[in-house]
Amino acid sequence: MWDAEVDVVVAGAGGCGLVAALAAAEQDLEVALFEKTEFILGNTASSAGMIPAAGTRFQKKAGIIETPEEMAEDILKKNHYESDPELTLALCRESAKLIEWMADSLGIELSLVKEFSYPGQRNRRMHAPPSRSGLELIKKLRMEVTKHENIYLTLKSELTDLIMENEKVIGVEINTSHGKQRIKAKKVILATNGFGANKELVKNYIPEIADALYFGYEANTGDAIKIAEKIGAALDSLTAYQGHSAVADSAGILVTWGTIMMGGFMVNKNGHRFGDESQGYSEFAKEVLLQPEKHGYIIFDEEIYQQLLSIEDFKNLSEMNGFKSAETIEGLAKTLNIDIENLRVTFEEFDQAVDVGEDAFGRTSFPKKLNGQLYGIRVVPALFHTQGGLRINTHAQVLRQNNSVINNLYAGGGAAVGVSGNHSYGYMSGNGLLSALGFGKIAGDHAAAMIKKERVETK
Ligand SMILES: Cc1cc2nc3c(=O)[nH]c(=O)nc-3n(C[C@H](O)[C@H](O)[C@H](O)COP(=O)(O)OP(=O)(O)OC[C@H]3O[C@@H](n4cnc5c(N)ncnc54)[C@H](O)[C@@H]3O)c2cc1C
CATH class of the missing domain: 3.90.700.10 (Succinate dehydrogenase/fumarate reductase flavoprotein, catalytic domain)
Structure with missing residues (x-):
């Protein structure tokens, strides 16, 4: 019945997926990372690589003292208090740990962007690689992934379905160049970004921007949303x-x-x-x-x-x-x-x-x-990209309409609802990578912790 079995499946190898895979792999879990295209780029590679964070050592060195609560307040103010305050605060609390983990554990060179602040940010809080380019960021993440023998990365492999048993996710169906594969997994993380490349969905949910150039990754056609909605996941803020x-x-x-x-x-x-x-x-x-x-x-x-x-x-x-x-x-x-x-x-x-x-x-x-x-x-x-998506809790677990957790399923980045409220004015610079890398790390960590806990319980 199964073609392979791993601890964690991650679908989508952009910023969110690479970080989620690395976080889970650091906990000695076996991770299968599936990427639809033949490249590891995603929107993350096109980005300016600017990651916002509050309370980092880079800020302190520049004499900037700010708290996650202040950062969350800025994000909420920008989106007119439309984003979920708990999700927003959870990401802001994760942000400094994320930056320092990327710098210390992954060895990615990051520095504080001192030249200017973006609208609504009370302090300089963007952290970026020296070139201020997402391509450099994604190259470094990809290099880290290749160092882990317990991450199996497969390109040209598209997530097409989730496999369920007793209302729990127990695996995925992947379309590969060798045909359909069924992979059993204890946890599945959806990191396939939003629906920016899907003209029909953009016209339907966000007609005001449907005539503009789409400047994101062509493979981001809303797959996670379509697949998870079929198993009862709630969708939030699709107009963002x-x-x-x-x-x-x-x-x-x-x-x-x-x-x-x-x-x-x-x-x-x-x-x-x-x-x-x-x-x-x-x-x-x-x-x-x-x-x-x-x-x-x-x-x-x-x-x-x-x-x-x-x-x-x-x-x-x-x-x-x-x-x-x-x-x-x-x-x-x-x-x-x-x-x-x-x-x-x-x-x-x-x-x-x-x-x-x-x-x-x-x-x-x-x-x-x-x-x-x-x-x-x-x-x-x-x-650039859509900010609405699957409803998640502060552990990045996907929720149903009644807010119950769909067991074993996580989402982050553009696949999940972000922290930009419901309108274009709600997007504060950095919200994209904050929710991609932040929820990628939260999902990878939480999935690993749950697997370890479940192992102890079944002994
Ligand atoms: C020009 C530009 C500049 C930007 N600058 C910034 C910035 O400086 N700071 C910031 O915070 N944000 C920025 N953003 C937004 C940011 O790039 C995105 O929010 C972020 O990269 C999303 O990360 P992700 O991992 O969710 O998606 P992506 O990086 O797009 O990765 C998604 C991956 O999933 C794959 N995929 C899709 N469907 C499937 C499937 N069915 N199965 C398997 N794989 C699949 C895709 O091929 C892709 O590789 C910018 C965006 C653009 C376009």
Whole structure:
């Protein structure tokens, strides 16, 4: 009846799945890790690798003292108190341990991102690899996985079903290049991300962003949601998502929101600003979609440009001549092909807003006036990933509609409900990797602890 038997099956080898597999394997369990595609990348590889955490030694070294409760309060405030407060706090409490485990046990070089804070974060709390790139992060996680003889990683292997007995999950069905395989497992962790690549589901649940570019991993078609719903799992917050307002149109590379947070702004083709950019790049994406030709232009200056060159994507864009630059406003407008007179007026209004600390859109964050050499880039809005998914408890165990636990089943990352509430405004930068890596670690640890406990009980 079974093709193989292991302690833990993990489906999906992105950030969540790799961390879950490593956490369980560290406890001497046998782990089978199945990945649908032939690569270990996922959305995690496309990310900027920024992981938020409160109370780390990296923050303390920089003189920043903050508690998980303060971090949770920031996340809740950003999502208008729509996310589950217990889940939110559980992740924030896990965050410093996660960062230090990754640095100490996995040997991943991480540092505090000191250049800028993202909207709504009261302190610098992003931790990232030196390149500020998710590709570096995923490469390091993958290398760690290959060091563990007790992790069996199989590519081109898609989770297609969960196998149940007496309302408990006892295994999985996997579609491999050798046909269907049935794998018996004591615990199953779903780490297959959300449904961003599934046009039909996006149209159905989040029509406001359905016309935007999808900038995530093509394999993330909502499999965990579809498979677990069939066995009675509850689904929460399916309208939540991480949008982004700024993917470089020419190169298909993310333009860091640091451009805005350090003092830049965005205009449309007519040279007009159209909202408070500092509220966050996720909710601003649908505003950009409403502009002529569904795109915008980020405008910033030499000082910002120089400081952001430490970010890999930004540096790559610069080396590809992705940014247009000019000494004057008129020159910049010309090279970007936007209305010259309107852009000049926009600069004047922006300078006045900096003087009074507020503008007509309600923006109050104005670090500086733009001066010296000016820069601009044409950007399009995008859907990065969905943030709703399977309802879980603070151990990452999947729940039914009545909140009872589906025994032996866990979920994390985009497969599970996140901490971004129900709308695009609820996404605070870092919520994606926080719930992917955080719930991956929580799920791996809890699954291992439960297996050990059950072994003792059956002796
Ligand atoms: C451009 C970009 C920048 C971002 N930057 C940040 C950032 O700096 N900080 C942050 O916190 N978040 C960021 N995010 C969001 C973040 O990348 C995601 O929230 C996070 O990577 C999700 O991790 P995951 O493990 O759930 O999914 P993924 O990393 O996407 O992994 C899911 C894996 O599951 C596999 N899979 C799918 N279905 C199946 C199946 N049926 N069987 C087996 N395998 C399957 C997929 O192929 C994939 O490899 C960014 C996203 C994008 C697109």
